[in-house]
Amino acid sequence: MDLTARLLRWADIRPLVAEVPGGTWARLAVERLARERGWRVAACPAEANLLVVAGTPHAEVEPYLLRVWQSMTAPRARADVPSGPAAASALDAAVAELHDPARQRDHAASAVHSGLDPEMADRDADRDGLALDQLTVPLGPVLPDWPAGLVVHTVLQGDVIQSARVQLTGLAATRAADEPVPAAAARLDTCARVLSVAGAHDAALAARRLRDEVLTGQAPERRLQRWAAWVRRSRLLRWSLAGIGRVDDADAPPALAGDALARLHRAAEAVSHRHDDPPRHTDAAQWMVEALPRLLEGRELAVARIAVASLDPAVETLAHTEVADG
Amino acid sequence: MSMGGFGGALLVVALVAGVLGALYGGALLVRLGRTVTGTRPFLSGHDPAEHAVSRFHVRWYTLTMIFLAFDMEMVFMYPWALVVAELGTKAVIEMFVFLAVLMAGVVYAWREGALRWT
Known part of the structure; x- marks a missing residue:
């Protein structure tokens, strides 16, 4: 629906920047672009709609990124920024995904429900x-x-x-x-x-x-x-x-x-x-x-x-x- | 004129139903998917090991005791404020004696470490 697309475009973009080892330059570029574009950086997945992975994540880090991604609700997008120069285009692609109602409906449908509740402390x-x-x-x-x-x-x-x-x-x-x-x-x-x-x-x-x-x-x-x-x-x-x-x-x-x-x-x-x-x-x-x-x-x-x-x-x-x- | 009062109530009910219907209907039309429930707390990418609902530290309770002292002050000062002008000096002295008793309690709790956090 057109209204949904308009609302998606209207929403603020709140990136959660996850830096992995070796991703310092990528993070610096992402933080600079976020500041220049007027995005406020999110402190946790609940207030984020954009997961930015700064650096090339090792297989060890992926499960952590996946759990953060699963605790973000739609609309959401993930931008993989392997290096500083790649930041602008990766963020642009992610923003385009955020503004696309069809892809966001897919994200909403594929939300993972967590398993059993953990034990009491x-x-x-x-x-x-x-x-x-x-x-x-x-x-x-x-x-x-x-x-x-x-x-x-x-x-x-x-x-x-x-x-x-x-x-x-x-x-x-x-x-x-x-x-x-x-x-x-x-x-x-x-x-x-x-x-x-x-x-x-x-x-x-x-x-x-x-x-x-x-x-x-x-x-x-x-x-x-x-x-x-x-x-x-x-x-x-x-x-x-x-x-x-x-x-x-x-x-x-x-x-x-x-x-x-x-x-x-x-x-x-x-x-x-x-x-x-x-x-x-x-x-x-x-x-x-x-x-x-x-x-x-x-x-x-x-x-x-x-x-x-x-x-x-x-x-x-x-x-x-x-x-x-x- | 009982029908008039009843009609007013009906109007309010219809208005509330209309607003609620518009809100939920609008949300249903533009939403991306079902409401997500059961999202885990954010633990830097880890799964929680324990339930988030847990017991408070005992220090919270000693702190709430101090709150009670100030609460009692307020409870008695509201009616006092209405009559203090009529009763004059005697009422003022009595209230400040009462406040002094309560403050003694606060000072005692303070000395016992109720305000010490670490």
Whole structure:
């Protein structure tokens, strides 16, 4: 029906960007295009109608993507973006699919109904010496503002993480030949993620815009300085990030020392002074992946999200390994 | 004039039925497919291991106790506000003594850690 087609065209496009290891450039291109086209990025499948897979997914990651796809209701479309230059045409094709009533009716008819309900949660002793439900809540791999390829299996009581286990997934697909993202852009990307999970959405948006402008080499010095000054000055950020994800081990990479606030301030400083040393190293990623369970246990879920965004381990630089319980 | 009242009610029923019919009929015409039920919660691409319905932490209950103290304040202050002008100073003093008793309860709960979350 024509009315359905018109309504489909009228609806907002809300992409859920699932980055797989090796898909950094693809994600950067997708985020830039989404911003330029005025699409607001979705935080979960329920508010998304476009699943964007940034990078070439390894067979290991496909089941996760499939489950996310199954929990999206029609109208929906999937765009596979293997690389940055392919982003525009892949997104155009997906949008055309979103606007096509016949194909959307097929999607609606093929919606998968999930099987049996899972069991009720089990109880265990909590920190107060009482018994409380334990919930298994995995974080990653398909999660906005989360490092690609990282999965943290947490056991929660209330919103407090009782135990955390790190798993790396889909790393076999990474190509070593990929050119790394320039230091300034990578730092702005990390800052944008921290600001985004901390709820400073305007500053996160500004950081992403600056990141894209740095990549095209036209970032105005003044706006970089102003953004960095705002990040350093904000009292709300200071209050919400101080003491989170504190790293004070002697063996920790020096770039990670301090709490989320100190790391954010250092990154903003480096960006405004145009430091070009690479912010992310393989040994730092290895250390983080091993230290994560220890850093996350006993913390609240929200704190864990900020801590991981702030450490931003470059998981894709690591070999494919299962890391032991912390 | 009883028929007039009845006619008004009928008109309301007809209006509601018309609006509901238009909404559901319109939705039926333009919809893509059946309503999807039983969608799983979003767990970053994993299947849920437990049911999402679970018991709350005991701290929620101590927090609701504090809410009760403020709730009682309100319950007694509404009628008090109507008569305080007539009764004068005595009513004001009595109310503030009552508030002090309730605040003592809140301070006690605070000291016992009811507001401490982690």
